[in-house]
Amino acid sequence: MRALSLFVTRRPWLVLALWGLAALLSVPFAARAPAALSANPGSLQDSDGRRVINILRERFEEVDTNTVLLVTRSTPPLDTAQGKAVYDKFVQGLEGVQGVTRVLRQDAQTTLPTRAEDGVLALTVAQIPLEEGATETLARVREYADKVEASQVGASGPGLSIRITGGQAIADDFTAFAESDTKRSEFAALPLTALVLLLVFGALVATGLPLVVGVLSITVAMACLFGLTRVMEVSTFAQSIITLIGLGAGIDYALLMVNRFREELAQDGDSRSAAARTMLTAGRSVAFSGITVAIAMAGLILPPLAFVRSMGLGGVLAVLLTILASLTALPAMLALLGERVNSPRILKFPWAQSSAASEAWTAFARRVTARPFLGVILSTAFLLLLALPALNMKTGYAGAWGLTPGVESRDALSDVRTLGAGGLLSQFEVVLDNGGRYGPEDRDRFRAVVADLRALPGVETVLSPFLTAADLSGNTAGGGTDAIAAVTALTQRSFSTDRQLLRVTVIPDTALRADRIDAFETQIRRTLDASGYRYTLGGAPVGEREFSQAITGALPTVIAGVFVATFLLLMVAFRSLLIPLKSILMNALTVAAAYGVVTLVVQDGFLASYLGIPQDVGVLDSSLPLLLFAVLFGLSMDYEIFLLSRVQEEVLRGHSNDEAVVLAVGRTARIITSAAIIMFIVFCAFIVGRVVANKSIGLGLAVAVLLDATLVRLVLVPAFLKIAGKWNWWLPAWLDRLLPQVRIEH
Known part of the structure; x- marks a missing residue:
């Protein structure tokens, strides 16, 4: 650290020139990153869902199994000549859209109701590529629908209004709105953050420095993220993580550094030496705090899931670049600015950041440590009470319910459900192994399985070769010819090219929310188990469920890895066994409380409407517990280190443990509360x-930082440190000799 401090403060212009060049080169790549991110929850290569996709592609020659659902409102109704002519023209144009391989219209091959009784509402299904080219094809379909509607503007004759949904439409809307929401959050948070910084520092220059650090780290991190998208699929959540950490942690670290620099500058007025001393004191705390955050984010790299790993890599990138900017660009600017960091002085408040201890916070700490058991018991009980709803947490892929009303793909789903065709979004694909080439003697056995599946509760229909023209004619406007064509198509899709594998598609009577998939899948498997066939069950619900279970199943591994690494790091830093154990337990309490609040609001709908969260979400996104743990655990350690390092410093100066705790709270509470207000604004x-x-992540982080910076750091931790007394700093002599020497100050 000493060598770095000398280089940065002696060559500040070179350091800033390098950062300026890096930012300039990063801008075009950072701008392209959001469009390259993916909302696809992904699939596991070694899973039933992926095996079925591969079987359908290789043995059934089914490539384009991705469906786009287009809901049309016709004026006049479709059962009129004018209405039918307009609809026919629309379908013909849709069939010509590049990438669309097949169109199932309202009067053709489907056993689902595809037209309302009044003839106004109708459903059209377009098949597009499953993976490569899916987004581009959907964009062309949407462009075509917009052109159709635009051509009718101002016309008094017949026309169509079109709304689009489907798995691909939902995923693409998720990506698009996640990007726009992140940008809007940044623009909303920056001016509010600047206002808080202005209240803290009272000077424009000092206020601007933390914002510069945040913007620098975010820009370069987003460019690096774009590089990652060239070699792997990167989650759209990675952008949110980079913004959260870049703005939140970056401003926190800059706040600490600028405050310390102003203290050091007041001693001798030499800006370069003050900047060097700042790096050797506050800089060490920043580096150490950043490492703990990086450890937590690196925990996301442990699960063998590219979707999750990309978020971990994005988080680690953001942390490392934030540390680098805080320890290079910021001290270089401070060294050049000198006393000008305090100009122009706009506001003057006696409680602004200073080297003096706060009398109010010191008095508050004395009251807390006077009744430490009361503080520990009440604080812990309150946090556990908040955490209780998390015991009933349900996770999964939220699908359309993961978007708010007003988004087309979600709103169109209500029309699809009105038509009774919501199950098209939740189809189960069943591949049966016939044990040999299918022949006439196998017909009765196959028919019996299909009949059993059809009889299950909640099943709308089962696509199989046993649907007849009579079955279809009641749902088709074209009658016999169309129905016969439908039967032929169903027969072709039901047998593999070698006629050894059989296929049926089970369509529920409504779109299945993630919390209802398990029960529906269980009854299908029970029926198939009794059939005597060997089978593989797949489809969108199975793939989503498998992926969600893989993510949540990785949580214990991530937690264990982060706990062990954090324990070792804190043990080295504070020469203690109890301090790291206490820190882990109390941070875990904060995370659990955040889990409980998010579960209560998002899953159970309590006060959800006041936050603009739909009350029918039903589940938390499967990646949310993992993300919240990594981000919360890492960021909570910032405040922990700010406080504990000051306690340790006072103990080393000769104060008793009890007095050191009081003095540390009095000197750090301003920093912690100011930083927490900024983080709270960013998260909100x-x-x-x-x-x-994204709303869930923001809610969880906002609740956690509020609890952590107030109840935990300023009540629970001081009270515990008072109770533990000298045991806070106990470390066996033999272990102390083995550990490297690390000094942390701020």
């Missing part, structure tokens, strides 16, 4: 958006 900005997962 994410609650205002149209993607429920």
Whole structure:
């Protein structure tokens, strides 16, 4: 650290020139990053869902199994000549859209109701590629629908209004709105953050420096994220994480550094030596705090899931670049500015950041430590009470319910459900192994399985070769010819090219929310188990469920890895066994409380409407517990280190443990509360958006930082430190000799 401090403060112009060049080169790549991110929850290569996709592609020659659902409102109704002519023209144009391989119209091959009784509402299904080219094809379909509607503007004759939904439409809307929500959150948080910084520092220059650090780290991190998208699929959540950490932690670290620099500058007025001393004191705390955050984010790299790993890599990138900017660009600017960091002086408040201890916070700490058991018991009980709803947490892929009303793909789903065709979004694909080439003697056995599946509760229909023209004619406007064509198509899709594998598609009577998939899948498996066939069950619900279980199943591994690494790091830093154990337990309490609040609001709907969260979400996004743990655990350690390092410093100066705790709170409470207000603003900005997962992350982080910076750091931790007394700093002599020497100050 000493060598770095000398280089940065002696060559500040070179350091800033390098950062300026890096930012300039990063801007075009950072701008392209959001469009390259993915909202696809992904699939596991070694899973039933992926195996079925591969079987359908290789043995059934089904490539384009991705469906786009287009809901049309016709004026006049479709059962009139004019209405039918307009609709026919629309379908013909849709069939010509590049990438659309097949169109199932309202009067053709489907056994689902595809037209309302009044003839106004109708459903058209377009098949597009499953993976490569899916987004581009959907964009062309949407462009075509917009052109159709635009051509009718001002016309008094017949026309169509079109709304689009489907798995691909929902995923693409998720990506688009996650990007726009993140940008809006940044723009909303920056001016409010600047206002808080102005109240803290009272000077424009000092206020601007933390914002510069945040913007620098975010810009370069987003460019690096774009580089990652060239070699792997990167989650759209990675952008949110980079913004959260870049703005939140970056401003926190800059706040600490600028405050310390002003203290050091007041001693001798030499800006370069003050900047060097700042790096050797506050800089060490920043580096150490950043490492703990990086450890927590690196925990996301442990699960063998590219979707989750990309978020971990994004978080680690953001942390490392934030540390780098805080320890290079910021001290270089401070060294050049000198006393000008305090100009122009706009506001003057006696409680602004200073080297003097706060009398109010010191008195508050004395009251807390006077009754430490009361503080520990009440604080812990309150946090556990908040955490209780998390015991009933349900996770999964929220799908359309993960978007707020007003988004087309979610709103169109209500029309699809009105038509009774919501199950098209939740189809189960069943592949049966016939044990040999299918022949006439196998017909009765196959028919019996299909009949059993059809009889299950909640099943709308089962697509199989046993549907007849009579079955279809009641749902088709074209009658016999169309129905016969439908039967032929169903027969072709039901047998593999070698006629050894059989296929049926089970369509529920409504779109299945994630919390209802398990029960529906269980009854299908029970029926198939009794059939005597060997089978593989797949489809969108199975793939989503498998992926969600893989993410939540990785949580214990991530938690264990982060706990062990954090324990070792804190043990080295504070020469103690109890301090790291206490820190882990109390941070875990904060995370659990945040889990409980998010579960209560997002899943159970309590006060959800006041936050703009739909009350029918039903589940938390499967990646949310993992994300919240990593981000919360890491950021909570910032405040922990700010406080504990000051306690340790006072103990080393000769104060008793009890007095050191009081003095540390008096000197750090201003920093912690100011930083917490800024973090709270940044996180709350994410609650205002149209993607429920982002809103959930913002809510969880805002609640956690509020609890952590007040109840935990200023009540629970001081009270515990008072109770533990000298045991806070106990470390076996033999272990102390083995550990490297690390000094942390701020």
